[in-house]
Amino acid sequence: MTSTDTLTDRFFHHLAPAALAGRDEGQRSSMAGAMARLSGERAQGRAAVRVRNPTFEDGGWTSRQTVVQVVTDDMPFLVDSVLGEIARHGLGVHQLLHPRLVVDEGSGEVLDVDTAQVGEGHRVESWIHVEVDRVPDPDRRAALQHDLERVLADVRRACQDWKAMRQRARAILAELEIGPPGRCRRTRSAPSSTSSPGSTTTTSPTWDTAAMTW
16 A cells, blocks of 8 residues: 555545545545645644635645645544534534544654554644535635634643643642641640639630641
8 A cells, every 4th residue: 555545545534435425536635635735734733724615726626615624633622622613603514524643753654553553753643624614705714714723722732731730630639638728626625623613614725736737
């Protein structure tokens, strides 16, 4: 299998054959190649986003819908975030592809291996291809692209902060299991040995500071 065959096979791996109706092998190869080029242009630690109306002239394939293309490091919440922003722009979704691909960091080529087999010098990327209601206005397409870039940057920050937040939450829970902050125990002084029979002795509460936890 050539690198082009591997790329196309992996990109469409989970798509039902009926969903490929009307797209020949050349068009499928061009669609996957467009995503591969976007992957190659992506800056490290950022999502690459493109919103376009593809044509045969500029890419070798076409669609009646506007196409949203996203390539980023694999992480949670990506698809929901992308679809949520598309919905916020009032656009319907016609087709969604979301392959998770293993990429060689040196060559940038997609490898014919499962994500569970990722090794040294490889990275796992999420490639998201969404076909939405056609948007003829280039300004509206640019606005959608900008908003998707913003949302995906927020997702990245949330995922990066998540581990630190979880560790902090566990530390707070451990402290609470020892005892709430500032807890102390009230005790009463023993009656005075000098009290006379029949007299009433009033004792004042004292604080047992040894029982306090901070």
